[in-house]
Amino acid sequence: MTSVLLRQCLLISLLQVGLVSIAAAEDPLPSWNDGPAKQAILQFVAKVTTPGSPDFVPVPDRIATFDNDGTLWCEQPSYVQWVFAVDRLKELAPQHPEWKDTLLPLLSGEMSGKVKFSEHEIAVVVGSTHSGMTPDEFETIVSGWLKTAKHPRFDRLYTELVYQPMLELLAYLRGQGFKTFIVSGGGIDFIRGIPEEIYGVPPYQVVGSSGRVKFEFRDDIPVLIKGAAVQSIDDGPGKPENIELHIGQRPVMAFGNSDGDLQMLQWTTAGKGPRFGLLVHHTDAEREYAYDRDSRVGKLNVALDQAPSHGWTVVSMKTDWKQIFPLEK
Amino acid sequence: MTSVLLRQCLLISLLQVGLVSIAAAEDPLPSWNDGPAKQAILQFVAKVTTPGSPDFVPVPDRIATFDNDGTLWCEQPSYVQWVFAVDRLKELAPQHPEWKDTLLPLLSGEMSGKVKFSEHEIAVVVGSTHSGMTPDEFETIVSGWLKTAKHPRFDRLYTELVYQPMLELLAYLRGQGFKTFIVSGGGIDFIRGIPEEIYGVPPYQVVGSSGRVKFEFRDDIPVLIKGAAVQSIDDGPGKPENIELHIGQRPVMAFGNSDGDLQMLQWTTAGKGPRFGLLVHHTDAEREYAYDRDSRVGKLNVALDQAPSHGWTVVSMKTDWKQIFPLEK
Numbered sequence: 001m002t003s004v005l006l007r008q009c010l011l012i013s014l015l016q017v018g019l020v021s022i023a024a025a026e027d028p029l030p031s032w033n034d035g036p037a038k039q040a041i042l043q044f045v046a047k048v049t050t051p052g053s054p055d056f057v058p059v060p061d062r063i064a065t066f067d068n069d070g071t072l073w074c075e076q077p078s079y080v081q082w083v084f085a086v087d088r089l090k091e092l093a094p095q096h097p098e099w100k101d102t103l104l105p106l107l108s109g110e111m112s113g114k115v116k117f118s119e120h121e122i123a124v125v126v127g128s129t130h131s132g133m134t135p136d137e138f139e140t141i142v143s144g145w146l147k148t149a150k151h152p153r154f155d156r157l158y159t160e161l162v163y164q165p166m167l168e169l170l171a172y173l174r175g176q177g178f179k180t181f182i183v184s185g186g187g188i189d190f191i192r193g194i195p196e197e198i199y200g201v202p203p204y205q206v207v208g209s210s211g212r213v214k215f216e217f218r219d220d221i222p223v224l225i226k227g228a229a230v231q232s233i234d235d236g237p238g239k240p241e242n243i244e245l246h247i248g249q250r251p252v253m254a255f256g257n258s259d260g261d262l263q264m265l266q267w268t269t270a271g272k273g274p275r276f277g278l279l280v281h282h283t284d285a286e287r288e289y290a291y292d293r294d295s296r297v298g299k300l301n302v303a304l305d306q307a308p309s310h311g312w313t314v315v316s317m318k319t320d321w322k323q324i325f326p327l328e329k
Numbered sequence: 330m331t332s333v334l335l336r337q338c339l340l341i342s343l344l345q346v347g348l349v350s351i352a353a354a355e356d357p358l359p360s361w362n363d364g365p366a367k368q369a370i371l372q373f374v375a376k377v378t379t380p381g382s383p384d385f386v387p388v389p390d391r392i393a394t395f396d397n398d399g400t401l402w403c404e405q406p407s408y409v410q411w412v413f414a415v416d417r418l419k420e421l422a423p424q425h426p427e428w429k430d431t432l433l434p435l436l437s438g439e440m441s442g443k444v445k446f447s448e449h450e451i452a453v454v455v456g457s458t459h460s461g462m463t464p465d466e467f468e469t470i471v472s473g474w475l476k477t478a479k480h481p482r483f484d485r486l487y488t489e490l491v492y493q494p495m496l497e498l499l500a501y502l503r504g505q506g507f508k509t510f511i512v513s514g515g516g517i518d519f520i521r522g523i524p525e526e527i528y529g530v531p532p533y534q535v536v537g538s539s540g541r542v543k544f545e546f547r548d549d550i551p552v553l554i555k556g557a558a559v560q561s562i563d564d565g566p567g568k569p570e571n572i573e574l575h576i577g578q579r580p581v582m583a584f585g586n587s588d589g590d591l592q593m594l595q596w597t598t599a600g601k602g603p604r605f606g607l608l609v610h611h612t613d614a615e616r617e618y619a620y621d622r623d624s625r626v627g628k629l630n631v632a633l634d635q636a637p638s639h640g641w642t643v644v645s646m647k648t649d650w651k652q653i654f655p656l657e658k
Contacts, residue, residue: 213570
């Protein structure tokens with residue numbers, strides 16, 4: 001082949017394996033405004049992926065972990081999984097007369113804002129709606145619900161209320177050799193019920209809270225059945241603990257938005273070599289929500305205080321993000 | 330480009346992305362004798378990877394799980410992790426006078442074959458030698474030990490007593506779009522201490538037994554510390570349960586060698602669509618070991634009985650494997 005053809009051939013090959021992208025070469029993060037947050041990301045990724053750089057990180061070590069609620073999708077006014085659980089409770093209630101005096105009064109109190117559920121009550125609600133079936137059946141229920149349930153304010157599907165800038169970041173990092181993991185306080189199989197194409201993260205790269213799943217035979221067929229007991233809460237210190245269990249490597253980059261992500265960011269950025277921590281700060285009441293220190297959902301207080309001394313990047317949604325959600329189709 | 334050049338270009342591209350390999354096109358499993366086991370593997374992989382085939386399995390669903398002890402490496406006369414634990418116990422004993430009347434007598438009884446450790450005692454030995462440090466420190470201890478400890482009969486490193494036919498199988502399946510996972514009864518971070526290049530399986534694709542790891546601060550630095558308490562035994566029914574937790578998908582292919590793999594194979598092959606289960610039967614006392622129904626280590630009894638009715642392939646090490654271990658360097 002002539003050298004021109006050879007070069008064309010090489011380019012086609014590289015495009016095929018996704019090592020280069022013409023669009024990405026222009027601007028991999030088009031929904032991010034030019035500013036310190038975007039610059040910090042681009043500069044960090046450049047230094048850890050440039051061969052010969054003193055901060056070069058080999059591909060197998062390029063691990064990036066993302067919180068889900070408030071980091072990848074909207075968590076206000078309620079965590080999506082909680083809305084799902086309450087919808088399920090209402091749907092299942094006719095078959096459970098025993099809930100009449102226990103769960104349902106709590107529910108109406110919660111809905112009117114008069115009652116705040118205790119952790120125990122949350123466990124009961126989640127246990128009642130998330131157990132007794134196989135994980136596959138549960139994921140089918142979740143993905144079915146996600147096809148119709150709409151956000152009360154935006155009147156869009158929850159899967160349309162993912163953050164466009166973060167979708168671009170996930171894809172950009174993968175294009176740079178990173179493995180992207182979701183590390184969510186939400187249930188591991190609830191997150192796995194979100195269609196894979198939304199985040200581009202396969203089921204085995206999802207870490208989350210979990211209940212015990214039990215292997216047993218039903219009608220001579222081996223099945224796994226979701227139990228009601230909570231096995232692991234993937235929040236706060238549970239995040240680095242579960243990262244160790246599931247991933248077995250300290251992340252190079254970690255992304256969160258609340259105090260539930262504090263220990264994940266602490267542990268990530270305490271590692272040797274280049275590390276990157278980022279907090280999404282919800283500062284945009286107009287386009288999304290504005291909340292931090294006193295929020296009941298997604299409280300961001302200690303982590304915000306610690307960000308400067310740890311060198312964590314704080315994204316201001318209002319100024320750093322050109323666009324919040326994907327365009328309506 | 331001319332069509333010839335275009336074809337060359339396409340071939341180069343495919344070679345680069347690993348979709349085809351000239352060597353693989355010749356014989357992807359050169360250490361397997363031609364016989365029913367090898368044919369079953371090749372025919373199964375061909376039918377699930379051929380586009381348009383009624384049994385075609387999309388790449389994201391191509392999950393293959395491998396037991397480790399006795400399936401990927403030699404487990405006789407003792408599980409390698411047990412040899413490691415005993416070595417550690419002896420090494421640490423001078424710093425632990427309290428072991429003199431408890432652990433060490435058990436140890437000498439065990440070594441002379443007079444005593445069989447109870448599950449509780451095993452937990453004590455493993456807890457004493459596998460806790461109190463960070464997972465990174467532990468993996469460093471393991472990988473250091475693996476560099477020097479030798480098998481009593483073969484006088485080779487344990488990492489040289491991996492099965493060459495299974496290494497070829499791992500690489501072949503990955504080349505066909507499968508994700509290969511290790512699902513071991515051994516400790517998850519013990520397996521992660523085996524150098525990654527041996528099996529080509531990254532840490533986040535290792536599933537195993539685990540102890541609780543705790544996030545805490547030591548000298549103001551966040552660390553994860555391995556606790557002594559066992560969290561999950563990845564054996565028997567624990568295998569499908571942990572596959573669900575870690576992988577979140579039912580495997581398409583599962584490989585084991587003992588009754589500890591029974592439920593993993595049952596669950597795998599009970600799935601809809603094409604599924605493949607395989608048992609390595611240790612039938613070669615001369616080149617390795619011959620054992621099954623009455624073996625203390627790696628007992629294969631119920632699973633062997635169930636293999637025919639489930640359609641599981643049974644590999645006879647003696648007749649199906651041309652070569653057992655990698656050639657000496």
